[in-house]
Amino acid sequence: MRTAALQLFAEHGFAAVSMRQIASAVGVQAGALYNYTADKQSLLFDLMKTHMQDVLAAVPDTPHLTPTQQLEAFVRFHIAFHHRRPEEVFIAYMELRNLTPDNFEIIEELRRSYEARLQGILARGIASDDFAVEDAKIATFAVIAMLTGVNTWFKEGGRLSLADVQDQYWHMVRKSVGA
Amino acid sequence: MRTAALQLFAEHGFAAVSMRQIASAVGVQAGALYNYTADKQSLLFDLMKTHMQDVLAAVPDTPHLTPTQQLEAFVRFHIAFHHRRPEEVFIAYMELRNLTPDNFEIIEELRRSYEARLQGILARGIASDDFAVEDAKIATFAVIAMLTGVNTWFKEGGRLSLADVQDQYWHMVRKSVGA
DNA sequence: GTCTATAATCCGATAGAC
DNA sequence: GTCTATCGGATTATAGAC
Numbered sequence: 001m002r003t004a005a006l007q008l009f010a011e012h013g014f015a016a017v018s019m020r021q022i023a024s025a026v027g028v029q030a031g032a033l034y035n036y037t038a039d040k041q042s043l044l045f046d047l048m049k050t051h052m053q054d055v056l057a058a059v060p061d062t063p064h065l066t067p068t069q070q071l072e073a074f075v076r077f078h079i080a081f082h083h084r085r086p087e088e089v090f091i092a093y094m095e096l097r098n099l100t101p102d103n104f105e106i107i108e109e110l111r112r113s114y115e116a117r118l119q120g121i122l123a124r125g126i127a128s129d130d131f132a133v134e135d136a137k138i139a140t141f142a143v144i145a146m147l148t149g150v151n152t153w154f155k156e157g158g159r160l161s162l163a164d165v166q167d168q169y170w171h172m173v174r175k176s177v178g179a
Numbered sequence: 180m181r182t183a184a185l186q187l188f189a190e191h192g193f194a195a196v197s198m199r200q201i202a203s204a205v206g207v208q209a210g211a212l213y214n215y216t217a218d219k220q221s222l223l224f225d226l227m228k229t230h231m232q233d234v235l236a237a238v239p240d241t242p243h244l245t246p247t248q249q250l251e252a253f254v255r256f257h258i259a260f261h262h263r264r265p266e267e268v269f270i271a272y273m274e275l276r277n278l279t280p281d282n283f284e285i286i287e288e289l290r291r292s293y294e295a296r297l298q299g300i301l302a303r304g305i306a307s308d309d310f311a312v313e314d315a316k317i318a319t320f321a322v323i324a325m326l327t328g329v330n331t332w333f334k335e336g337g338r339l340s341l342a343d344v345q346d347q348y349w350h351m352v353r354k355s356v357g358a
Numbered sequence: 359g360t361c362t363a364t365a366a367t368c369c370g371a372t373a374g375a376c
Numbered sequence: 377g378t379c380t381a382t383c384g385g386a387t388t389a390t391a392g393a394c
Contacts (some may be wrong), residue, residue, distance in 0.1 A: 014274060016194035018369065032378050094273055132192060134347050141332050142351055144324045149324025168317050176355035211360050
């Protein structure tokens with residue numbers, strides 16, 4: 001059910017997908033789904049929460065490295081991890097407005113935790129003069145937006161490999177923060 | 180009707196907004212809207228097409244400037260223009276999947292034309308050795324994603340003015356492409 | 359040009375049989 | 377644990393009065 005909902009929500013949007021469509025993709029009738037989720041909202045929330053927790057569990061935590069090495073590890077991780085989960089990434093960003101206020105707050109807090117990882121790396125690098133950038137918070141927004149944008153155009157099997165993309169984005173990020 | 184639809188689509192999403200809601204915001208009954216739009220899909224398409232044409236009409240075209248000056252003008256324009264039209268920008272990105280295939284192709288072509296403006300600046304700057312970046316196409320995606328991300332967090336009246344944000348993003352973009 | 363009324367269909371969620 | 381059937385209400389779009 002979660003896999004079917006993930007694909008349908010990513011393709012058509014949460015509001016445009018009915019429980020009957022999800023049931024049909026699973027191969028059951030709509031009523032059967034309610035043995036596995038309280039309602040449609042809970043299904044969306046579970047998908048988003050699981051994704052955000054997966055990201056947080058997988059992001060490298062290597063305080064022994066230099067700020068530049070930590071930043072490179074973050075850039076390569078973000079691109080690779082998000083590339084493997086395009087539907088989850090898309091939903092986690094596009095369907096925020098379809099969460100109830102309580103659920104929204106929980107997802108937002110998880111997202112802020114992830115951004116705080118990058119912001120911490122940047123702030124330490126600024127303090128140690130490894131990086132030359134005016135504001136760690138703005139640089140965090142800029143870098144994450146840049147990296148997440150890869151998912152909107154990159155498809156495996158084209159002119160560039162994922163490693164090529166990681167290399168080029170790392171070069172641009174490194175220069176942009178003066179590392 | 181267009182203003183009401185714009186705000187409602189941006190807030191709740193195209194699929195989640197009914198013609199009755201739009202009519203209510205305008206102050207008429209739902210049937211009256213069909214004197215101004217053929218159907219709901221045409222209303223979405225018109226909003227997106229108008230926005231993309233507005234962007235293309237407003238983007239600076241100054242071939243007499245140096246590549247670095249052109250890039251700076253593009254960065255400042257993109258941030259300022261998109262800041263003034265948050266609903267249009269949001270819809271133009273989020274509701275692409277709710278367009279019919281024919282309408283989608285038209286909007287995509289307009290979007291590609293806009294990206295081609297930036298890509299042309301970058302390609303000329305690479306050819307003239309004003310910029311040091313591996314691939315103009317990837318740098319285009321990276322810069323546009325970074326700049327469009329401003330809309331997700333920047334609100335006027337906070338710690339930073341729009342001019343501050345333009346300055347900081349221009350510094351990061353300039354360094355990232357080696358200008 | 360706006361209204362009311364309605365056609366035809368779909369929705370989320372639940373009840374109860376098995 | 378899945379099914380059928382259903383409740384109460386929503387939807388887009390149209391028809392025809394005024």
